[in-house]
Amino acid sequence: MGLFNFFKKNNEVPASLFYDTEVHCHILPGIDDGSPDVATSVELVRQMQAMGIRRIIATSHVTESTFENTPDTIGAAYDSLRAALDKEGIDVAIHTSAEYRMDEYFLKQLNNNTLLPYPENYLLIENSFFQPFWEIKELIFDLQLKGYTPILAHPERYMYYHKTPQIYKELHDQGCLFQVNFLSLAGYYYPEVKAMALRLLEKGMVDFVGSDIHNFKHTEFMKEYLKTKEYRKLAEKASAVINNNKIVF
Ligand SMILES: [Fe+2]
Numbered sequence: 001m002g003l004f005n006f007f008k009k010n011n012e013v014p015a016s017l018f019y020d021t022e023v024h025c026h027i028l029p030g031i032d033d034g035s036p037d038v039a040t041s042v043e044l045v046r047q048m049q050a051m052g053i054r055r056i057i058a059t060s061h062v063t064e065s066t067f068e069n070t071p072d073t074i075g076a077a078y079d080s081l082r083a084a085l086d087k088e089g090i091d092v093a094i095h096t097s098a099e100y101r102m103d104e105y106f107l108k109q110l111n112n113n114t115l116l117p118y119p120e121n122y123l124l125i126e127n128s129f130f131q132p133f134w135e136i137k138e139l140i141f142d143l144q145l146k147g148y149t150p151i152l153a154h155p156e157r158y159m160y161y162h163k164t165p166q167i168y169k170e171l172h173d174q175g176c177l178f179q180v181n182f183l184s185l186a187g188y189y190y191p192e193v194k195a196m197a198l199r200l201l202e203k204g205m206v207d208f209v210g211s212d213i214h215n216f217k218h219t220e221f222m223k224e225y226l227k228t229k230e231y232r233k234l235a236e237k238a239s240a241v242i243n244n245n246k247i248v249f
Pocket residue numbers: 024025026099153212
């Protein structure tokens with residue numbers, strides 16, 4: 001998609017997202033804190049399509065104690081959504097993966113070879129919002145040894161890293177890719193989170209932008225942000241560096 005297609009002069013045509021492959025969202029029904037049911041999922045997908053999304057990597061939470069999802073639970077949720085989308089004639093490609101919290105449950109699935117990566121073996125991992133995984137560098141190394149390319153989800157949202165920002169460079173230099181949230185760049189969370197997202201972009205450490213959509217509050221916020229002048233500037237900068245559309249499926 002050419003840069004000039006993002007912005008039509010005609011104000012009635014809303015701007016599209018600067019990526020058409022979504023790499024982070026919680027649209028599978030009923031298996032995490034995202035969409036609660038199939039009808040909601042269908043409507044979320046519709047709204048993502050309206051913003052320009054054509055391919056979706058669904059990344060439901062996999063978290064010890066709270067969301068202990070497996071390829072089976074994820075597959076079943078996908079099947080019910082796919083059937084509903086087909087019935088509605090909604091043409092969108094969906095790849096099932098997950099957002100893996102680094103914890104004991106994850107290590108177990110890693111050992112059992114039951115992880116669901118993106119295409120090309122990218123793997124979306126996240127820290128808790130309270131503290132980093134205690135051995136994150138060792139884990140990244142292990143994942144790479146096993147043939148995965150780890151992508152750290154929303155590094156800008158881990159406020160404990162803001163005090164020691166050199167950790168970002170260390171992890172990124174190690175080969176861990178970064179996925180920043182569109183919602184962070186748009187200012188949905190704390191101002192410090194937006195500032196860090198922009199700083200990572202300036203420093204060349206944003207590899208992917210993902211929406212992290214859980215609900216309609218998120219899609220509404222995104223739609224409003226797409227109308228702003230600030231979005232246009234962001235789109236020019238970010239579209240030049242991200243790799244979303246290079247993931248093929
Ligand atoms: Fe997420």
